[in-house]
Amino acid sequence: MAASSSAEQTQLQDMEDEDAGMEEREMESDGEEEEEEGMGVENSDDEEDDSSEDEKENEAEIQRLEEQLSINAFDYNCHVDLIKLLKQEGELVRLRKARQKMSELFPLTEEIWLDWLKDEIRLTEEEPNREKVYELFEKAIKDYICPDIWLEYAQYSIGGMGSPGGIDKVRSIFERAVTAVGLHMTKGQTVWEAYREFENAILSTVQPPPGRIPSREEQELLKAQLERIHTLFRRQLAVPLMDMEATYAEYEEWSEQGVSEGVIHQYRKALKQLEKCKPYEESLMAAEPPKLAEYQSYLDFELKEGDPARVQITFERTMAENCLVPDMWAKYNTYLDRQLKVRDMVLSTHERAVRNCPWTMGLWKSYLLALERHGADHHTVSDVFEKALNAGFIQATDYVEIWQAYLDYLRRRVDFSKESSKELEELRGAFARSLDYMKQDVEERFGESGDPSCLIMQIWARIEALHCKNIQKARELWDSIMTKGNAKFANMWLEYYNLERSYGDPVHCRKALHRAVQCTSDYPEHVCEVLLTFERVEGSLEDWDLAVQKTETRLNRVNEQRAKVAEKEANMVRQEEDRADQRRKNRSDKKFQKKTQKGTRAGEKRKVEQDDYHNEWNEDSEQAPKRHRGNGDQTTDEYMETETGLFGKNAPPGYKPGPPGAKKAQQEAAAQRQNDDKPELRNDNCSVFISNLTYTLEEPEAKLRTLFEICGPIKQIRPVFSNKGGFKGYGYVQFESSVSVPEALKLDRREVEGRPMFVSPCVDKNKNPDFKVFKYNTSLEKQKIFISGLPFSCTKEQLEELCKSHGNIKEVRLVTYRSGKPKGLAYVDFGDEAHASQAVLKMDGMEVEGNKISVAISNPPRRNVMDKPGSSRPGADLMPRQVFGSRGRGRTQLSLLPRSLHRQSEPAGKVENGTAAAQNPATTSTAGETKPLSNSDFAKMLLKNSARLP
Incomplete structure (x- = not known):
């Protein structure tokens, strides 16, 4: 009863509250009823329609x-x-x-x-x-x-x-x-x-x-x-x-x-x-x-301080805002693996890393190692590996590395003292599955093999030969490796030979080397040498004779093929040079025709102006002597230039003379400018010459100052501009001390707005004809490799990452055009010859971003010195020698020598009109050639004609 009464009271109270609310709403709406009479229903319908459409x-x-x-x-x-x-x-x-x-x-x-x-x-x-x-x-x-x-x-x-x-x-x-x-x-x-x-x-x-x-x-x-x-x-x-x-x-x-x-x-x-x-x-x-x-700077500070708790919280703050940066996760994981080594903390961080960046193979690989290091059960490690395979890596090689990490883990679980075990069978099954995975999944997805050198099969063969004593299985694996396109590489045959040498017998060693001599195409000389060395140690006389015969036959065939290839390449180069010469000749002819047409039009215009001037002179000739006699302080040349407006036969149209003595001031200013630019008036020991800069460089002086101020105090920067005010792409930088010059030369080939900047010493080549700008060695360098066929998108960092696994790298240089565009060529300088040789064996024929690269020891061809002055060559005394300037042969090949000097001189005995030559020495040379009139000769002729006037 009490419960029912209380429920009824509650219900009544709710009803009273509802009635009160309705009355209140009615009171609020009294003032709006008239306004909403014609619009209320329509607005509510529209709102319902809009909300239903949004939903x-x-x-x-x-x-x-x-x-x-x-x-x-x-x-x-x-x-x-x-x-x-x-x-x-x-x-x-x-x-x-x-x-x-x-x-x-x-x-x-x-x-x-x-x-x-x-x-x-x-x-x-x-x-x-x-x-x-x-x-x-x-x-x-x-x-x-x-x-x-x-x-x-x-x-x-x-x-x-x-x-x-x-x-x-x-x-x-x-x-x-x-x-x-x-x-x-x-x-x-x-x-x-x-x-x-x-x-x-x-x-x-x-x-x-x-x-x-x-x-x-x-x-x-x-x-x-x-x-x-x-x-x-x-x-x-x-x-x-x-x-x-x-x-x-x-x-x-x-x-x-x-x-x-x-x-x-x-x-x-x-x-x-x-x-x-x-x-x-x-x-x-x-x-x-x-x-x-x-x-990053905060982390460097905390790592230097060395407080593990503070380093950890700083890493956590970093990852909260940079959770998609794989390198930062890798750095955090490395710190935990090497410093803290707390199991739960290490494994949880590795797990968070692969969840944030699942596409990064390195994080999965370090996660597997951490699980094994901290004693995780086999089921957990296998689950993590399966998740890694489904993560979707970017490169085919990533799958090879993750498989190698997992196979290493399985190999460490096997007790090879037992002939057979569950772990050994699991290892062999994993190797077989990895090969199927590479063939079916990776090649279908990426269109290429992630393991062209068959590293997984090589490891499997070594495990079978070393631990399982199953050399027959190892030979079967190597037969499969050679059938996958590796039979042409000398390093693959030498790997197989070393395996047979360690775990096989001499018969199979000899068989492997004979096959290597027949199949190797990259370094046949090397495998031939190995075969002969083997027979010196192991073989009989018959074996030696057979080896010599096979190696000689093979090397003769290889030399013939190389000669054909070299001849073909030489023909292609010759054809390309002929086409380039023809293009240059066509351009030169076009330029010469344009200049000839322009000169003809200018000569006709000049002739008309000179005729008009002579007509005016003849009409007003009486006043000229008076003007001349009234200006006794002027020389004849100055009078002709200031009063008549003449400036020799090359006077430009519309020429207006300046005040008296203006020409002398102009000559002195030009001489001063020439003196300023003379090398002996500059301190060349403290200066460098900058070139190959882009013409569109904004504020070149400020840009050069920013680049070279790290080398030392700068005294002056002088970029060179054209007459129209445009930057010509070169200039000079003068330092206060010569100590700064070697530091500035280190900036040579530094990229500036997409072009390599050339930095060279300021040397007067007229006084130093033997000065050479080319600074690289042109002889054989056994510690340096030459790489060709690189993709144009390949960077210096990518190439260094590709080569660092073969040895210590001293320098990497990408070859570019003057415009800064890559040529697809590079030089890599290693610490010693052994590393360079290993890099050639491992990298030659490798594919980089779809391009098959060629790698060889650096041995540039000798530079062509046949056309240089002083070079000895057959027939040098029978043919005229052409001497080029310090910058080499010009582009147009047009001669800048006047035509009059191209004519061969007449012998002195053939000059018949010697009297005329003697009478007019200003116009006739001793060889019978006519000289152009100077300003002084032209003035004397005018004075002579004016003196004859009545």
Whole structure:
């Protein structure tokens, strides 16, 4: 009865509240009824239609995203978009499933985790469901070390402190939180403060009410609780955190006994550490995400300091904002593997790394090694390997390396003292499966073999021969290796020969070497030498004769083939040179025709102007002598130039004379400029010549100063410009000291806006005719290899990474055109000859980005010196010798010598009109050639004609 009456009262109260709400809504709508009479129904219908259309569009988009994820479950952005739409539509059940699917494939960001946790907390208000939220929090804290997630976890656990063991659970979570993020310099303080607030709340519950004497048990509880709070203060003040001064002041005020000397010492030590870290924290706050460079410098500082806990929290902060940087994960894993070596921490970090960057083979490889190093069970290691195979690597070679890592792990599990075991059969099965995987999966996906040298089969053959004493199986594997296109390489036959030499017999060694002589095409001389050496040690006379016969026959055939190839290449080069000469000749003819046409038009125009001038002179000839006689201070040449406007036969049209003495000033200025540019007036010992710069270089002086100021103090920079003001691509840099010149020469071939900049000493080539700009060796260099056929996209770093496995590299040089475009050629200088030879054997014929490269010892052909002055060659005395300048043969091949000097001189005995020549020495040379008139000759002729006038 009581229950029913109370239910009825509740129902009545709800009805009264509903009536009151309806009356209130009616009162609010009284003033709007007239306005909404004709529009209310229509507006509500429109809003319903719009909302229904939006819902349909969102549902269609949700279905599209779900279908796309069913096709490609690893589309990260698709997961994020689907979660946003489902949250917007309020589809809580589907939203939970979408989040769970994404968390199974990827680590979730801090924002996604916090949204998910808050939604689950609102949905699970009942006590029995708290464990599900706890499980979700445990997953969240494993993805990233985030202070906000830990703080949310601790605060949520406080809500369950009333259950049995609830207080201990809260304390456990807080302890884990301060251990994980308590060293976070900017956000760790909030976790410490929340922990102390919780303990202060517990303190208020154990304190007796005022006026009552506590019991002995209550005093012990109170004392223990006070000690907890003291301990929290001491622990926090020993950690460098932002605003730790306020925490110290709070502790001074809270503590009745004051602050002990030990706490003060720890506090001051933490303050010093805070001052060291503040610049790095300030740079992080000022930088834009992802702040990789700032975090890198911060990590370098912490690694130098050497505090493992601080190094770990700095790594965690870095990875929270740079979770997709594989190199940073690799660096973090390496630190944990070599320094901390804590099993749970190491393995969890490796797992997070491969979840964030599953496409990086190196992370999976280090994960497998870490599992084996820390004693993980075989099932776990195999599962991780299978996940690695499904991760989707970028290169075919990545699959070879991950298979090699797994096979190494399986080989280390086998006890080879037993003839047969389960582990040995598993190893052999894995080798067979790896070969099938390479053939079926990798080659079909990438269109190429990830293991062209059959490294996996080579390892398998060695294991069979060394550990299992099964040389027959090893021979079968090597037969398979040779049938896969490796029979032409000398290094493959030598590997097989060494295997037979170590574990086989002389008969099979001889057989392998005979096959090598017949099949090898890259270095047949080497395998022939090995065969002869073997027969000297092992063979009979018949064996020796047979080996000599086979090697001679093979080498003769190889030499004939090489001669044919060399002749073919020479013909191709000759044809290309002929075509280039023809193109140059055609360009020269066109330029000569244009100049001839232009000169003809200019000569006709000049003739017309001269005729007009002579006509004017004849009309006004009476005034000329008077003007001349009235200016006695001027010479004849100056008078002709200033008064008549003549400047010899080359006077330009429209020439206007300057004031008296102007020509002399101009000559002095030109001479001064020439003197300024003379090498002897510059300090060439302190200068360098810069060339091959792009014409479009903006502010070349400032650019050159930026490039060369690292070499030493600069006295002057002089870029050279054309008459129109455009930069000509070269210039001079003069330093204050000659010590800076060698440093500047090191910048030779430095790339500037896509072109290699040439830096050479300032040398007067007229005084130093033997000066050579070419600085590279042109003879045989046994420690250097020459690589051709490289893709144009290959960089210096990529080539260095490709070659470093063969030995110590001193220098890598990519050959480019003057424009900076690559030629596909490179030189790699190794530390010694053995490394260079090994690189040639291993790399020749290798494919790089689809291009098959050729590798050989550097032996450039001799430079052509036949046309240089002083060179001896057949018929040198019978043919005229052509001497080129210091810059070599010109492009146009046009002669700059006047035509008059091209005519051969007449003998002195054939000059008949010697009297005429004697009478007119200004116009006739001793050889009978006519000389052009000078300004002075032309002036004398005019004066002579004017004197004859009446």
